[in-house]
Amino acid sequence: MGAPPPIVVGVVDRLERLTNLIALLLNAARPITLDEIVMSIEGYPKEPETRRQAFERDKRLLRDEGVPVETVHVDDGKAAYRISSDEYYLPPLDLSEDELVALNLAVAAVHLEGGRGSEALWSLGDAPAEALPPLAALPVIDALPALFDGCRRRAAVSFSYRGQTRTLEPWGMFFREGFWYVAGRDVDRSEERVFRADRIQGDVTVGPPAAFDRPETFDPQQVMPEQAFRMAMVEPTLVDVEVDAPHAAAATADAGGEEAVIDRRPDGGVTLRIAVANPDAFRSWIFGFLDHAHVVAPPAVRTRFVKWLETMAQ
Amino acid sequence: MSVTRARRITDYGTRLRRLLAIIPWIAARKAATFEEIAIRFGLTVAEVENELLLAACCGLPPYSPDRLIELIVDEDRVTADVPEYFRRPPRLSAADGFALLAAGKALLAVPGSDPSGPLARAMDKLGGVLGVGDRVAVELDAPEHLDALRAAAAAHDTVEIDYYSASRDEATTRRVDPLLVFTDAGHWYVDGYCHRTDAVLHFRVDRVSAVRPTGDSFEPRTVDVPKVGVFHPGPDTPVVTVELPKRGAWVAETYPVEGVRELKNGRLRVQLAISGPAFLERLLLRVGPTAKVVEPKEMAEIAQQAARKVLARYS
Incomplete structure (x- = not known):
């Protein structure tokens, strides 16, 4: 080992302060106040307001990193803090050797945007590292950890979505067609709703834990029909669409599979019957095929498309 | 209520979690070399030394030996005596x-x-x-020829594929060395050396309509992880200027635009790199009658032409 890094006397590194804070709160026999904390831990500023701010920053950082700092109010109304050892430690995972290897391979093969993943393996045990070609890339957006925290703690989450504040009891999350979604009960509207996580603006606020019960039968994969044009915006209309052979397979998959096929021509083209609940998304979808698809029925929808195109053609 | 902020590279947060993972790890072994720790936790040896020096000061008042993290450094090796409460790692964030x-x-x-x-x-x-x-559920689609292409990539078999190019709206047949098959942003891609164009191209697997073996194999080679979710304009990519109604603002948010200007009448003038004429046709059809191409002049009629082409199906 080379020369040790210089130690600056009188300056306590924040990492040291944080580690000591965890040790103190984890071992405290009862919740302790900030006044008591600064008697035991060096490194907090002397001036009361600056000291309070420094402590709040530390507390927030610990919570962001998953350290459960609880706040309780003691007799005289003062805030006191503790870390429950039941909540703090990682429960034993009992991963077998091959399970640990599989987990390491998954983290190596799936690239999470933002680079998270390998850090998550720090505490889980040792496994041989292996270089693998990437197999999948998933976007990771800022809102996801907080939404996930709400899911696992059964805590309501609040966020801004298309300019409105929404409060959601998150039941589950899913990734589909390149996007992350969160599903749950919209508290203000008292309805089941689905939100696209990348459209959430700004911070997500996580409320107190164990605030609601999830419906037992909830399955995130059953939440939403796959195509945007089947996402409920209006009462669904059944629309028949004729698609040419080269695009028949892709269009059939988009429409929900073989049961959507009402006619199959010898050249491989198909006619699909589709429940359209979002006309804008449907228009966008069918124009993706250019002149390889068109609306056959009902007449009202067909006429709307003809008008749209005729106005454009002028 | 706690506000979970957008994750920034909070060095202290990462360092703290790492330290709380390193300490139990050393404690379980009693001793480890700096190099072993560095490899296990993705650090340099100097960083390991720095972090452990800090940890050696940590513990509980009155800082008696049973309440303090005690680290003894001997050459390149560290021996740890860790109080009970730091011998297990914390929960995952x-x-x-x-x-x-x-x-x-x-x-x-x-x-x-x-x-x-x-x-x-x-x-x-x-x-x-x-x-x-x-x-938490993750769904990936399973295009018809995914298995065949993954098998060919694994065996280094050259294949012949029928492929529909969406940006050109044309079907082609080509010989391809499938180098890497992966999924990104909701689609499967095969990154392959195309013999016809003598270049490595990204093919969308769901646009492959047939895979035929050729009996030939290719020399394996590594390719960089491509970022294909978004179309990336190159130096030769044509740029068009399009005028859109206000409700067409999503175009500017969805596609790689090079400039947006709001006009006095509320309409938007957007400069857009296009991957091919079919891309522009789709975009104009979706925005509708009030979108128009301003530059280049020879493309001014493209919306009308696209509309007439599709309209022909309805007559």
Whole structure:
């Protein structure tokens, strides 16, 4: 080992302060106040307001990193803090050797945007590292950890979505067609709703834990029909669409599979019957095929498309 | 209420979690070399020294030996005496727990993965500890020729594919060396050397309509992880100027635009790099009658032409 890094006397590194804070709160026999904390831990500023701010920053950082700092109010109304050892430690995972290897391979093969993943393996045990070609890339957006925290703690989450504040009891999350979604009960509207996580603006606020019960039968994969044009915006209309052979397979998959096929021509083209609940998304979808698809029925929808195109053609 | 902020590279947060993982790790072994620690936790030896020097000061008042992290450094080796309360790592943060679940579930969603193998069992255990295993789902599509292309890539077999190019709206047949098959932003791609164009191209697997063996094989070579979710304009990419109604603002948010200007009448003038004429036709059809191409002049009629082409199907 080379020369040790210089130690600056009188300056306590924040990492040291944080580690000591965890040790103190984890071992405290009862919740302790900030006044008591600064008697035991060096490194907090002397001036009361600056000291309070420094402590709040530390507390927030610990919570962001998953350290459960609880706040309780003691007799005289003062805030006191503790870390429950039941909540703090990682429960034993009992991963077998091959399970640990599989987990390491998954983290190596799936690239999470933002680079998270390998850090998550720090505490889980040792496994041989292996270089693998990437197999999948998933976007990771800022809102996801907080939404996930709400899911696992059964805590309501609040966020801004298309300019409105929404409060959601998150039941589950899913990734589909390149996007992350969160599903749950919209508290203000008292309805089941689905939100696209990348459209959430700004911070997500996580409320107190164990605030609601999830419906037992909830399955995130059953939440939403796959195509945007089947996402409920209006009462669904059944629309028949004729698609040419080269695009028949892709269009059939988009429409929900073989049961959507009402006619199959010898050249491989198909006619699909589709429940359209979002006309804008449907228009966008069918124009993706250019002149390889068109609306056959009902007449009202067909006429709307003809008008749209005729106005454009002028 | 706690506000979970957008994750920034909070060095202290990362360092803290790492330290709280390193200490139990050394404690379990009693001793380790700096190099072993560096390799295990993705640090340099100097960083390990720095972090451990800090840790050696940590513990509980009155800082008696049983309450303090005691680290004895001997040459390149550190021996640890760690108080009981730091011998086990803390729970995973929400970000880490989510990252692990997402990665594992994504790999399990790849067609052909073993739904009851070691990874599935690891996910069950992890989901149990996190309390939400069944509440996070990852779905990946399974295009028809995915298996054939993955098999060819693994065996280094050159194949012939029928491929529909969406940006040119044309079907082609080409010989391809499939180098890498992967999924990004909701689509499967094969990154392959195309013999016809003598270049490595990204092919969308769901636009491959046939895969035929050629009997030839190719020399394996590594390719960089491509970023294909978004179309990336190159130096030769044509740029068009399009005028859009206000409700066409989504175009500027969805596609790689090079400039946006709001006109006095509320309309938007957008400069857009296009991957091909078919891309522009689709875009104009979607925005509708009030969108028009301003530059270049020879493309001014493209919206009308596209509309007439599609309209022909309705007559």
